[in-house]
Amino acid sequence: KNQVEQSPQSLIILEGKNCTLQCNYTVSPFSNLRWYKQDTGRGPVSLTIMTFSENTKSNGRYTATLDADTKQSSLHITASQLSDSASYICVVSAGNAGNNRKLIWGLGTSLAVNP
Amino acid sequence: DSGVTQTPKHLITATGQRVTLRCSPRSGDLSVYWYQQSLDQGLQFLIHYYNGEERAKGNILERFSAQQFPDLHSELNLSSLELGDSALYFCASSAMGAISGNTIYFGEGSWLTVV
Numbered sequence: 135k136n137q138v139e140q141s142p143q144s145l146i147i148l149e150g151k152n153c154t155l156q157c158n159y160t161v162s163p164f165s166n167l168r169w170y171k172q173d174t175g176r177g178p179v180s181l182t183i184m185t186f187s188e189n190t191k192s193n194g195r196y197t198a199t200l201d202a203d204t205k206q207s208s209l210h211i212t213a214s215q216l217s218d219s220a221s222y223i224c225v226v227s228a229g230n231a232g233n234n235r236k237l238i239w240g241l242g243t244s245l246a247v248n249p
Numbered sequence: 250d251s252g253v254t255q256t257p258k259h260l261i262t263a264t265g266q267r268v269t270l271r272c273s274p275r276s277g278d279l280s281v282y283w284y285q286q287s288l289d290q291g292l293q294f295l296i297h298y299y300n301g302e303e304r305a306k307g308n309i310l311e312r313f314s315a316q317q318f319p320d321l322h323s324e325l326n327l328s329s330l331e332l333g334d335s336a337l338y339f340c341a342s343s344a345m346g347a348i349s350g351n352t353i354y355f356g357e358g359s360w361l362t363v364v
Contacts, residue, residue, distance in 0.1 A: 175358070176358070177357050177358055178292070178355050179355070180354070183352065223292070236305065236307075237294065239291050239292050239294075240291065241291040242291060
């Protein structure tokens with residue numbers, strides 16, 4: 135069964151600190167992995183997309199890593215800001231090319247950055 | 250601003266009623282996706298349209314239906330509403346028909362409250 139599991143479920147950190155969010159997946163065949171940021175009550179916003187051959191990708195203070203062998207990904211946030219408070223969702227694209235691909239959504243990690 | 254426009258932003262209706270949610274994709278995007286997000290739940294994929302044709306169907310109830318029009322806007326129709334249908338409904342769009350490495354852009358959602 136295709137699954138995406140994220141940890142921790144929630145996290146509280148102080149402003150300026152770094153943090154790392156985890157994503158484990160059991161998806162086959164793997165196509166790509168995405169990280170989204172979702173502010174409360176808003177639509178998700180794409181942070182990164184990584185294919186099988188990419189093991190790291192950055193978007194400003196956000197750096198995603200991918201280990202396709204262990205089927206794990208992480209999202210590292212550097213020098214956190216209050217505006218980083220949101221839910222971070224890991225999404226894995228599964229299936230072969232064409233119409234058979236589908237997105238498997240994790241439940242997200244809820245991050246709160248406190249002053 | 251993602252470029253995906255959803256209306257209405259908020260809607261309150263009674264059980265048993267029918268509502269229509271509207272979505273205009275980003276300029277040039279041919280794919281439209283609909284998602285449902287209940288309180289404190291992950292995003293549930295409902296349906297995907299590409300250039301007017303249904304491409305994939307997820308956990309969409311028989312009471313729900315959708316269509317994509319020649320001008321590429323889409324509508325999600327929800328009928329015989331139940332209290333459990335109260336949720337945030339997102340529309341998203343992407344350029345291509347199949348889920349490859351394309352970024353999927355989300356609208357701000359339509360809040361539906363069934364009373």
